[in-house]
Each structure stands twice: as structure tokens, then as C-alpha cells.
Amino acid sequence: MTSARQLYLYIVKNITVYPEKEAQAIAFMLLEHYMRLRNIDVLVDRPIPETSAQPDWDNIIKRLNNNEPVQHIIGSTEFCGLEFRVSSAVLIPRPETEELVQMVTRDYAEPDKNISILDIGTGSGCIAIVLARFLPHVSVHAWDVSDEALEVAKENARQLIADVIFAKQDMLNVTFPLPGNIVQFDCLVSNPPYVTYSEAESMRPNVLRFEPHEALFVEDSDPLLFYKAIADFGVHHLKQHGKCYVEINEHFGAETKQVFEERNYKNVEILRDINGKDRFVRAIWA
Template identity: 90%
Template sequence: MTSARQLYQYIVKGITVYPEKEAQAITFMLLEHYMRLRNIDVLVDRPIPENSAQPDWTGIISRLNNNEPVQHIIGSTEFCGLEFRVSSSVLIPRPETEELVRMVTRDYAEPDKNISILDIGTGSGCIAIVLARFLPHVSVHAWDVSDEALEVAKENARQLIADVTFAKQDMLDVTFPLPGNAIQFDCLVSNPPYVTISEAEHMRPNVLRFEPHEALFVEDSDPLLFYKAIADLGVHHLKINGKCYVEINEHFGAETKQVFDERNYKDVEILRDIHGKDRFIRAIWR
């Protein structure tokens, strides 16, 4: 291929496991990452110098057709305008989670002293790191139960120059009060596992085969398990009028709200995402 358009067309045609529009979007990601070619370069059919180093496109296309996520192939993804390293040890950040982060940044945009936020189940660190970058006046802490996930999160924090305090902690095995003089937080935020096992059959192979199940799935017998743990944590370690923000399963909005209502949170709201689905709960501790 001697031009950007020829290369673009070759890759799009080779990707057979995705609808055409998704194949096109994936191709633009690949061209940007490997060749520094932008959409406009394809549009104007920019020539590619003969001596340009190119990856093994055949191998990359084969990996894509084996349902390996493009983010794993290039090793990173964009979230809230920042580039995050990802691997099979962490979930690939989703656009809906960007909305969750925007809610928190809006509510804590005004500088205030001694504001502390805890991100529960941090994964790649995307939530905690963006909050630390966008809210420099806030003290950000982040937990995860996975050593591998924490390694990825810490590396992302180093690369993005974000001041986050990471700790290994299972949210389902918290002893109250927490060690360290019973830390009190102003805000809890979490995108916990919420997909039920029975919903797995409707999920794409690129998610099922390549993303960590422990960060995705919860048993059908107790689909609100993690929300109960988060709400209980808030009871013990949220300051008065502290806020809790969680991403939720769209099929359990009312039930998740009830978890917080039963624990005497106030102003418990179900909020919708950009697709109009019940996707978030925001609650205030009394």
C-alpha cells in the first residue's frame, strides 16, 4: 500500500468480525497508533513514504478477527482525553464511565480543603487518575483486589503524573473501622462488577474472552452484592453529607436505589447515561 486510503481500505476489508462502521473506527485507531495517520490523511489520500516502518498488518487483522480487542493490540485506550495503558488484567474503560467521572468533577469542582475521594475497584486506575488530574485540590485514594490491576493502575498514574494513593483491598472483605485512624471520605465512587452470569450469553466474544471476569460478573443469586458492600462502607466511612456515585446495571436501577434507601442515605437518584439507560446512582450520606 502506497497511500493512506489504500492502507485504510485494506485493513477495513480484512476485518470481518465487526460491522463496517466499527471496522472503520478500529482502522482509524490502528492508523493513528502505528502510522500517525489521521482521518484527514485518509480523506486526501496522503502518500506513504516507501521507507516507512509498518507493523505486521496481516497479524494484526488476524488478531482482530480472533476477537482480541484493538485496545489490547495497541496496548492503550483513551479515557477523558488521557491515554491509559490496558491489558487483560483490567477492564477497558467505557464511555459511560466517563459520564460517571464528569458527575464527580462537577460536584467537586470548587476548591475546598481536605476533600478526599475513594475509588473502589480501580482497575486501570482511570477513574482515580482522571479525578486526581482534574481535581488537584482533592486527595484521591484507590482500591483493587488484584495485584495485576494495581500494577497497571500505578504505571498509568506514573505516566500521567497523577497523585493517587493505591492500596490492595477486597471491597467484600472490609473490616470496620478501616485501619489508619478510621479514614473518613467525602466521596466514594465505583464501577463495580454488575453484569449477571445469565447476561454473559448476550455479550460479545471480545469482552468474554479477553477481559477479566472478576471485574465484570456477579452471581444471579445476589446481583447487588457489591452495592451493598459499597453502601455499608459509606455508612462507616463517609462524612456527613458525603456523596456516593456508582455505575449500575440498567436492569436493577430501582433495586440498587433501594440498597441505599434502606441504609438511610438521602437524595438517592437514578441517573441515565447518554443512551437513556439507567446507569448511575448518586446518594448522600445523612
């Protein structure tokens, strides 16, 4: 292919496992990553110099048609305007989680001394790192049970020059003393596993085959397992008037709200995402 548009059309035509609009979006991502070609370059049909090095497009398309996520192929994804490394060890950050981060940054935008935030189940580190970058006056801690996920998160923090205190910790079996000898936090934030196994059949193969199930799924018999653990932890380790923010399963909004209310959290709210779905719960420990 000798022009940006020819290459774009070739990629879109040969991606067969996605609807056309998604194939187009993937093609733009690939052109930007490998060729530094932007959408406008495709529109004006910018020539590609013969000397330009190109990847094996047919192999990339084959991997896509095998349902491998494009983010894994290029090795990164954008989240809140920052580029994060991703792998099969971590979830690919979703736009909904950006909204969760925005809530926290709005509520803690005013500089204050000794503010501490804990990101539970950090994965790629996207939540903790963005908070550390956008709220430089805040001390940010991040836990995960997976060594492989923590490696990815720490690398992202190094690349993005974010000051985050990482530690290995299992939210369902917290060990004491807490990492860093911190006793209480001003804020807990988490995007825990919340998809039930019965919902798996409706999910796409690129998610089921390539993203870590331990970060996605909970048993149908106890879908609120992690919210109970987070709420219980907050009872003892949130400061007075400390806040908790969690991303939730849209089908369990009222039930998740009840978990916090039963533990005497106040001002418990179900908040909707940009698509109008119940997606977050915010609660205050009082």
C-alpha cells in the same frame, strides 16, 4: 500499500468479525497509533513514504478476527482525553464511565480543603487518575483486590503524573485499619462488577474472552452484592453529607436505589447515561 487510503481500505476489508462502521473506527485507531495517520490523511489519500516502518498488518488483522480487542493490541485506550495503558488484567474503560467521572468533577469543582475521594475497584485507575488530574485540590485514594490491576493503575498514574494513593483491598472483606490510616471520606465512587452471568450469553466474544471476569460478573442470585457492600461501607466511612456515586446495571436501577435508601442515604437518584439508560445512582449520606 503506498497511501493512507489504500491501507485503510485494506484493513477495513479484512476485518470480518465487526460491522463495517466498527471496522472503520478500528482502522482509524490502528493508523493513528502505528502510522500517526489521521482521518484527514485517509480522506486526502496521503502518500506513505517507502521508508516508513509498518507493523505486520496481517497479524494484527488476524488477532482482531480472533476477537482480541484493538485496545489490547495497541496496548492503550483514551479515557477523558488521557491515554491509559490497558491489558487483560483490567476492564477497558467505557464511555459511560466518563459520564460517572464528569458527575464527580462537577460536584467537587469548587476548591475546598481536606476533600478525600475513594475509588473502589479501580482497575486501570482511570477514574481515580482523571479525578486526581482534574481536581488537584482533592486527595484521591484507589483500591483494588487484584495485584495485576494495581500494577497497571500505578503505571498509568506514573505516566500521567497523577497523585493517587493506591492500596490492595477487597471491598467484600475490608481489612482494618484502612490504608493510609484514613477513617472517613467525602466521596465514594465505583464502577463495580454488575453484569449477571445469565447476561453473558448476549455479550461479545472480545469482552468474554479477553476482559477479567472478576471485574465484570456477579452471581444471578445476588446481583447487588457489591452495591450492598459499598453502601454498608459508606454508612461508617462517609463523612456527614458525603456522596456516593456508582455505575449500575440498567436492569436493576430501582433495586440499586433501594439498597441505599434502606441504609438511610438521602436524595438517592437514578441517573441516565447519554443513551437514555439507567446507568448511575448518586446518594448522600446524611
